[in-house]
Amino acid sequence: MADASKRKKKRKKYLKLRKNRIWHSLVMFLIVTIAAAALLVVFIVSVLYFSVDKGITGEYETAWKMAELYRNVTDEGDRYLSFDVMDTDYYITDKNGKVVHSKGKNTCGEEGYLYAIALEGNIDEDGKLLGSPEGVSTVLHRDTEDPVLGGYEDGAIYIDYKRLVGKVFDVFYTNTGKDKTDEDVSMELPVWEEVDLGSGETLFFKAKVSFKDTNLVFFVVMFLVSGALFAILLLVMMISTISKAINQHRVNKLFFTDMQTKGHNWLWFLLRSEQTLRRITSAKKSFALIDLELAGYRRYCVCHSVDDGEARLVETNNALCAMLGKKELCAHSSEHRFALLLEYADRDALQRRIGSMLSGLGGIGAHGFAFHAGVFLIPPEERGGFLGRRKDVDIESDYNNACSARATLEDRSESAAAFFEDKLVEDQKWEATVTEMQQRALAAEEFVVYYQPKYDPRTGELRGAEALIRWQSPEHGFITPYRFIPIFEKNGFITEIDHYMIQHVARDQRRWLDMGYRCVPVSVNVSRAHFIEPDLAEQIRDMIDREGTPHSLIEIELTESAFFDDKNAMINTITKLKQYGFAVSMDDFGSGYSSLNSLKDMPLDVLKLDAEFFRGEAAGTDRGEIVVSEAIKLAKSLNMRTVAEGVEIKDQVDFLAAQGCDMIQGYYFAKPMPAQDYEERMKNGRAEGAET
Ligand code: C2E
Ligand code: CA
Ligand code: CA
Numbered sequence: 001m002a003d004a005s006k007r008k009k010k011r012k013k014y015l016k017l018r019k020n021r022i023w024h025s026l027v028m029f030l031i032v033t034i035a036a037a038a039l040l041v042v043f044i045v046s047v048l049y050f051s052v053d054k055g056i057t058g059e060y061e062t063a064w065k066m067a068e069l070y071r072n073v074t075d076e077g078d079r080y081l082s083f084d085v086m087d088t089d090y091y092i093t094d095k096n097g098k099v100v101h102s103k104g105k106n107t108c109g110e111e112g113y114l115y116a117i118a119l120e121g122n123i124d125e126d127g128k129l130l131g132s133p134e135g136v137s138t139v140l141h142r143d144t145e146d147p148v149l150g151g152y153e154d155g156a157i158y159i160d161y162k163r164l165v166g167k168v169f170d171v172f173y174t175n176t177g178k179d180k181t182d183e184d185v186s187m188e189l190p191v192w193e194e195v196d197l198g199s200g201e202t203l204f205f206k207a208k209v210s211f212k213d214t215n216l217v218f219f220v221v222m223f224l225v226s227g228a229l230f231a232i233l234l235l236v237m238m239i240s241t242i243s244k245a246i247n248q249h250r251v252n253k254l255f256f257t258d259m260q261t262k263g264h265n266w267l268w269f270l271l272r273s274e275q276t277l278r279r280i281t282s283a284k285k286s287f288a289l290i291d292l293e294l295a296g297y298r299r300y301c302v303c304h305s306v307d308d309g310e311a312r313l314v315e316t317n318n319a320l321c322a323m324l325g326k327k328e329l330c331a332h333s334s335e336h337r338f339a340l341l342l343e344y345a346d347r348d349a350l351q352r353r354i355g356s357m358l359s360g361l362g363g364i365g366a367h368g369f370a371f372h373a374g375v376f377l378i379p380p381e382e383r384g385g386f387l388g389r390r391k392d393v394d395i396e397s398d399y400n401n402a403c404s405a406r407a408t409l410e411d412r413s414e415s416a417a418a419f420f421e422d423k424l425v426e427d428q429k430w431e432a433t434v435t436e437m438q439q440r441a442l443a444a445e446e447f448v449v450y451y452q453p454k455y456d457p458r459t460g461e462l463r464g465a466e467a468l469i470r471w472q473s474p475e476h477g478f479i480t481p482y483r484f485i486p487i488f489e490k491n492g493f494i495t496e497i498d499h500y501m502i503q504h505v506a507r508d509q510r511r512w513l514d515m516g517y518r519c520v521p522v523s524v525n526v527s528r529a530h531f532i533e534p535d536l537a538e539q540i541r542d543m544i545d546r547e548g549t550p551h552s553l554i555e556i557e558l559t560e561s562a563f564f565d566d567k568n569a570m571i572n573t574i575t576k577l578k579q580y581g582f583a584v585s586m587d588d589f590g591s592g593y594s595s596l597n598s599l600k601d602m603p604l605d606v607l608k609l610d611a612e613f614f615r616g617e618a619a620g621t622d623r624g625e626i627v628v629s630e631a632i633k634l635a636k637s638l639n640m641r642t643v644a645e646g647v648e649i650k651d652q653v654d655f656l657a658a659q660g661c662d663m664i665q666g667y668y669f670a671k672p673m674p675a676q677d678y679e680e681r682m683k684n685g686r687a688e689g690a691e692t
Contacts (some may be wrong), residue, residue, distance in 0.1 A: 023243045036132035037231055059207035063195045064308065071198055086331075095200025104206070132604045175508040180417045219456055258309050258332040261317035266339065269331035270395050273341045276327055277378065277393045285327070288350055289376045289395070290340035291402040295409070296369035297336035303368070309336075312365045316668065323357055337675050339399060344362055347377065351417065358415040369569035374406025386596060404428060442496060446523050448472050451522065453687075454643055454665040457657035460687040464643075464666055466520045466557070467505045468672045469497065494527040499527070501575070502540060506547035506554060513549075517682045523606075529571055536575035551581035554607065559587045574602055585643070590631065599638060607635040611646020614666075620651075629659040636660065 044441075053668035068082055073079050082099055083090050089104025099106075148291045191294065195203045226247045264272075277287060294316065301309035312493050313332065323532050325343055333339040344350035367537055380392045405420035449470055454464040471479035488494040501524050512519050530536050544554055556577055557572075574584050585606030586598065599607075613628050628644075644656050647666030656664060669687045 025244045029237045029241050033234060033236060036230050040230055043222075043226065052279045055207070059192055060195070061204075063203065063207075064207055065195060067195045067197050067203060070203075079470050083203070083205070087088050090203060090205035090210055092197065093202050093542075100201070103125045138558040146682060180512050186420065202379050228391070248626065252394070258317075261314050263317040263321065264329075264331040266331055267331045269329055269333065269339045269341070273395050276329065276341065277390045277395075278328070280390075281344075285343050286345070287378045288344055289378060289398045289402045290338075290342060290354070291333070291374040291399060291652075292338040292340060293372045293374075293406055294336040294365075294369045295372045295412070298370040300365060312368075316361060319361055320357070321585075323360060333399070339402075344377075347419075348375075351419075354417045358417065362415065369412060371415040371644065372406050372409040372412065374402040374404065374409070374420065374605070375417055375605050376402040376405060376420040405528055422456050430483070434484050435491055435493075437475075438484075438488065438491075438493050441471065443502060446472050446474070447497065447500060448674065449501060450672035450674060451681075452665055453678065454663040454671045455522075455669045455687045457644075457653050457661055457664045462520055462681060462685050462687070463663045464523065464555070465678065466523045467501055467511070467525075467682075469501060470672075489527055489529060492529060493528050495533075498524070498526050499539075500528060500542065502543050502554070502570070503547065506544045506549040509553045510547045510549045512679065512682065513553075517679065518685055519553055519682065521553050521555045521583060523557045523583075525557045525559070525587065528559065531566065532570075533574060534569065536573050537580060540577065540582070541580045552583075555583040555585055557585045557587045557608070571601060571603070574604065579603070588645075593687075597633070604638075604640055606641045606643060608630070608643045608645055608665075609661075611666075619687050623657060628656070632656075632659045632661050 051430065066085070070079060070083070073081070080092075080103070082101065082155035089106070090101075091099050091106050094100050111568050136332050144332050151466055155499065185500075193207045195205070195207055197203050219609065256264055258265035265591065273289070280287075294312070297309060297312075300312070310445055311603040313336065318332070319330055320338060320340065324340075326332055327343055329339075329341040340373050342350065342353070344353070354373055354375065358373060361371050378390075378398055381392070391457070401420045401424070404424045405418045409416050409417050450468045450470050451465040453462055454467055455461065469485070471481075471484055473479055477634060485497075488497055505522050505524050510523060526536075526540075535537065540554075540556065541551070560575075583605040586602070586611040587597075587608050589607050602643070609631060613624065613631075631633050632642050641662040642660075643654075643663040643665055644661050645665050647653060647656065647664045647668050649668060652666075653668055654663055670681065673681070
């Protein structure tokens with residue numbers, strides 16, 4: 001759990017850092033570059049346009065004034081004088097388009113183009129262009145305060161045109177800060193303008209739109225300065241983007257590299273597999289998540305060394321990576337586990353592939369450990385009947401499922417793979433529910449003691465009983481121990497349950513003694529989890545003493561699996577229990593493979609033959625009977641009593657009686673029963689229908 005929250009924190013931290021991702025900078029960089037370039041272009045074009053526009057407008061204004069003059073002049077000889085003053089090439093056409101007068105070369109349409117502007121009437125009494133004729137955005141204003149230039153009288157315009165023409169030229173050149181000499185003109189634009197002279201005549205003249213050196217220098221300097229600024233901006237942004245990219249690379253390395261294998265870590269796997277699954281349509285590819293464990297890794301490290309173990313992890317990582325396809329992923333997920341994302345076409349093919357992967361890994365660690373693989377098939381995402389891109393990708397929960405599947409292999413010593421099934425989820429949910437309810441159930445005494453009598457097969461006499469737990473849950477009803485005892489054994493609650501059972505059995509026995517029943521020893525199961533407690537025997541003794549129950553009425557049952565943990569501690573506890581006067585029995589004898597060995601060292605009183613003897617394939621056969629009768633003989637020669645469990649039929653009872661089995665605990669005589677029913681059995685003292 002602590003591991004998971006640590007990983008979550010790391011992931012959050014990484015995602016925060018990723019917010020400064022390189023492409024953000026790149027996009028910013030692009031936007032700024034484009035914006036700056038656009039601004040530069042707009043600026044230069046505007047300045048150019050403004051200059052040209054100003055030139056054209058000025059020329060037009062001048063020509064218009066000339067045209068006014070032209071209309072007022074009646075003398076043929078002077079008519080063209082005003083145009084000549086302009087000192088430019090021009091020609092005049094009549095209403096038929098025929099040239100009636102020209103000066104210089106008519107290049108309109110050849111080297112230049114016609115720039116037609118407003119017709120007569122578009123200029124007001126101040127000599128200002130009205131509206132915004134096409135191409136004209138700036139106009140000259142006449143200084144009406146200047147009496148020399150004329151004025152406005154009785155609704156008619158009075159203008160000294162000759163002086164006005166001069167003034168216009170003055171204004172034009174003064175504005176550019178130069179004389180009206182043409183010396184410094186370095187570029188002339190080939191623009192022709194058209195002015196309506198009235199009565200069908202039109203003037204076409206070559207406008208003197210020009211750039212002077214100073215203007216050009218200004219443009220060039222402007223261009224260079226803004227270009228330089230732009231280049232500096234680009235450089236700064238480029239440096240920052242590159243340094244961010246380097247940083248990002250470092251961050252990636254730091255966050256995604258696994259310290260032990262130098263390959264990828266879980267965080268990388270998490271993000272990459274989410275990405276892969278989101279990107280690829282589930283109709284195209286199916287993916288499976290695998291949890292691969294090096295079972296027995298810790299033992300390997302103890303036998304060899306941690307360094308050796310880590311070298312095997314590196315080897316495993318490399319071998320796994322070499323077996324992957326293009327879209328497939330592998331990472332070291334925790335101490336001795338790896339996470340894999342594999343593509344597959346069908347389940348059988350995947351199973352075969354995992355099988356060959358496991359055998360490919362077989363050489364690693366010289367068979368010092370096995371490889372266990374848990375497989376979770378990521379379900380395709382269906383939306384409206386179509387298979388689509390996966391949206392609800394939850395790698396952590398999918399990986400958990402793969403882990404659950406892998407956990408089912410825990411007891412296997414060879415390499416194996418297990419697929420996740422839905423039942424596993426139910427089991428996990430049930431486990432969580434039981435764990436959640438256990439403490440409250442104990443406090444509310446929801447656990448009930450059932451008693452299963454043990455009878456003498458020859459006499460039918462009641463000789464003992466086994467206390468078996470039942471859970472009477474208000475929410476879930478009657479629950480058999482198979483559904484919760486393994487969970488308690490796993491989560492450690494079993495020690496409290498065992499105490500509870502000992503206490504209640506001792507209390508019942510005391511009560512029955514006080515009520516005058518003929519009590520027989522009742523055996524109580526004690527889980528292996530207890531045997532790490534060095535004072536277990538004392539604890540049991542004190543508990544029973546608190547109830548005031550004679551020790552001879554309590555027997556302690558140890559399951560065979562408990563005999564493996566710590567032999568010396570085991571012998572010690574058994575010896576002490578016997579010293580305190582408790583009988584100790586070995587439960588489920590014959591269900592494991594080391595039973596005989598345990599018998600050799602443990603000073604036990606009772607041997608309980610496992611129900612499998614009477615249920616398995618060999619049950620009832622000659623060979624089966626030989627094994628049972630030899631086991632009984634063995635017990636006898638070790639001075640032990642025998643109890644046969646799970647006996648359901650009369651023939652078996654007869655056979656066991658003939659072999660000298662001391663007691664039978666089985667449905668043939670009685671099923672486990674509530675205390676009240678057991679009281680009846682005690683009263684009778686003998687099995688119903690049993691022969692005397
Ligand atoms: P176990 O200790 O081997 O208990 C014997 C089981 O076999 C009991 O199942 C009993 O009902 C069943 N049984 C007895 N005779 C027959 C028969 O003739 N036919 C069949 N089919 N079954 C028979 P139960 O009570 O369901 O208990 C199951 C297991 O749960 C026990 O196996 C024991 O390992 C565990 N358990 C039960 N109560 C406790 C307890 O108080 N403490 C601990 N630690 N474990 C307990
Ligand atoms: Ca038992
Ligand atoms: Ca048993």
